[in-house]
Structures are given as structure tokens and as C-alpha cells.
Amino acid sequence: MIENEEGLIIVSGASSGIGQAMVAKLLAEGYSVLGLAKDFINSQLSHDNYSTVEIDLAAIEQLPAALDKISKAIDQPIRALVNNAGIGRMAFLEQLSVADMRLVMETNFLCHAIVTKAFLPRLKQQKTVVDIVFTGSEAALAGSRQGSIYCASKFAVRGFVQSIRDECARSQVRVSILNPGAVRTPFFEDLHFEPGQAPENAILPEDVAEVLLTVLKARPGTVIDEINLSPQTQLWQKKD
Ligand SMILES: NC(=O)c1ccc[n+]([C@@H]2O[C@H](COP(=O)([O-])OP(=O)(O)OC[C@H]3O[C@@H](n4cnc5c(N)ncnc54)[C@H](OP(=O)(O)O)[C@@H]3O)[C@@H](O)[C@H]2O)c1
Numbered sequence: 001m002i003e004n005e006e007g008l009i010i011v012s013g014a015s016s017g018i019g020q021a022m023v024a025k026l027l028a029e030g031y032s033v034l035g036l037a038k039d040f041i042n043s044q045l046s047h048d049n050y051s052t053v054e055i056d057l058a059a060i061e062q063l064p065a066a067l068d069k070i071s072k073a074i075d076q077p078i079r080a081l082v083n084n085a086g087i088g089r090m091a092f093l094e095q096l097s098v099a100d101m102r103l104v105m106e107t108n109f110l111c112h113a114i115v116t117k118a119f120l121p122r123l124k125q126q127k128t129v130v131d132i133v134f135t136g137s138e139a140a141l142a143g144s145r146q147g148s149i150y151c152a153s154k155f156a157v158r159g160f161v162q163s164i165r166d167e168c169a170r171s172q173v174r175v176s177i178l179n180p181g182a183v184r185t186p187f188f189e190d191l192h193f194e195p196g197q198a199p200e201n202a203i204l205p206e207d208v209a210e211v212l213l214t215v216l217k218a219r220p221g222t223v224i225d226e227i228n229l230s231p232q233t234q235l236w237q238k239k240d
Contacts, residue, residue, distance in 0.1 A: 007079025017185030021205035057111035067118035080131040083112035108153035181230030196235035
């Protein structure tokens with residue numbers, strides 16, 4: 001990877017949807033990017049300033065050692081860490097297996113806490129502005145039917161973000177959360193519902209990526225705590 005004066009940005013969930021759109025936008029802006037996901041088989045993105053590491057973030061026990069290895073291989077300042085990977089398991093609570101409940105909490109929340117903990121000492125030591133940005137959700141703001149565990153995982157992220165922001169206030173590290181409503185991505189492939197087909201029923205992954213740029217470009221000394229963005233007309237439809 002070519003070292004770049006804009007610095008390196010780490011994006012998890014980079015192989016698809018919002019994460020992939022973020023990577024494309026960051027590369028176009030001149031950043032170097034390190035993408036993390038379980039695999040990149042379906043991701044065609046390639047660029048001189050883009051590298052990827054395949055990692056199962058839900059393999060919680062192996063995570064600290066795997067992250068240590070990744071961190072040691074990074075020999076340039078980290079401009080930002082984007083904790084974006086996530087999954088949905090939407091059903092009434094009685095229908096969710098304990099394994100699914102655990103997987104959602106570990107993929108959507110716990111791994112991001114562990115990734116943040118792994119990089120934080122290094123990020124706090126850097127002398128320039130660093131952003132840690134989380135992809136939350138409208139589910140981080142209000143609970144909803146068939147969303148109990150998903151909402152709980154996103155509420156957990158939001159509480160974590162608020163606490164870490166406070167813990168980082170005396171460093172150059174800024175902590176933000178983006179809370180999109182329905183975004184048209186492969187997230188819905190395994191779910192029994194999806195956003196309506198009209199363009200105004202879902203925002204695009206590129207819209208979320210644009211908001212990430214707004215966070216990164218905030219004047220040093222200013223923290224954008226939280227950005228909520230939603231489709232103009234919220235409409236969900238059941239799949240056949
Ligand atoms: N789409 C929406 O309507 C919406 C709305 C609000 C918030 N969000 C949030 O946005 C984030 C991105 O979702 P998306 O819509 O872009 O969905 P997506 O297209 O399904 O992308 C999810 C990404 O997370 C990665 N991922 C999942 N489990 C992983 C694991 N165990 N280890 C490593 N990477 C893992 C996936 O890669 P692999 O499959 O290769 O692992 C993929 O890159 C999620 O946090 C989601 O909760 C989505």
C-alpha cells in the first residue's frame with residue numbers, strides 16, 4: 001500500500017453495502033484504506049491505496065491476538081477507525097435462538113468494543129486528529145417489534161460511543177455515531193422484509209459514506225457526536 005499523507009482509515013464490514021461505499025468514497029478522497037470483513041469474494045474494489053484483511057470479528061476469543069497482528073503490520077498513522085460491520089436477525093424474541101442472540105450482540109457490539117480497545121492506546125498517542133466512527137442505526141434510537149436483540153445491540157453501541165467520547169475528550173480522538181434508517185444494501189438478503197422499492201423508501205450506502213466524510217472534515221476541536229439520516233418515506237414490505 002502507498003503511504004498517504006491523508007492517513008490510513010480502517011473500515012470494518014468493507015466487503016459490502018455501507019462499508020464498501022465508504023471505502024470507495026474514502027479512496028476517491030485520497031485516503032489509504034484497510035478493509036476488514038470475513039471475506040471479499042463478492043467485492044470487486046481494487047485500488048493501489050486499498051488493502052484488505054479477512055477476519056471473523058465474531059470470533060471473539062481470537063480477536064485480541066488477530067487485532068494485535070493487524071496493528072503491528074500498520075506502519076503509518078491511523079486517521080480513522082470505522083466500526084461498521086453488522087448483521088440483522090429480526091424476529092419475535094421467542095423465535096430467536098440463543099446462538100443468534102449471541103451472534104448479533106457479538107457482531108454488532110462486542111467486537112467493536114474490542115477493536116476500539118485494541119487500537120485506542122495507539123490512537124490516543126497520535127498527535128493529530130483521529131476519528132472513531134460507528135455505524136449505529138435508527139434501531140439505536142428506538143426499540144421496535146421483531147427488533148429486540150438488534151435494537152439492544154445498537155443501543156449498546158450508542159451507550160459505548162457516548163462513554164468513549166467522554167473518555168477521549170482530553171486527547172485528539174473524536175468519537176461519532178451515524179444512525180441510518182433503511183439503507184438499500186445486501187443486509188436484507190437473509191431477512192423476511194426489505195425497504196419498499198421506491199427510491200424514497202431507502203437511502204443509499206453512498207449517502208451514509210457522504211456523511212462519514214462530513215464527520216472526518218469537521219474542524220479540529222469540533223466533534224460531530226451523532227448524525228441521524230432516514231429515507232423520505234419509511235415503507236417496509238414483506239418478501240415473497
Ligand atoms: N442496511 C440498512 O438498512 C442499515 C440501516 C442502519 C444500520 N445498518 C448497519 O450498517 C452496517 C453495515 O450494514 P450493511 O447494510 O452495509 O449490510 P451488508 O451489506 O450486509 O454488510 C455487512 C458487512 O459486515 C460484514 N460482517 C458481518 N459479519 C461479520 C463478521 N463476523 N466479521 C467480519 N465482518 C462481518 C460483512 O462482511 P462478511 O459477510 O464478509 O463478513 C459486510 O461487509 C451494519 O452495522 C448494519 O447494522 C444497516
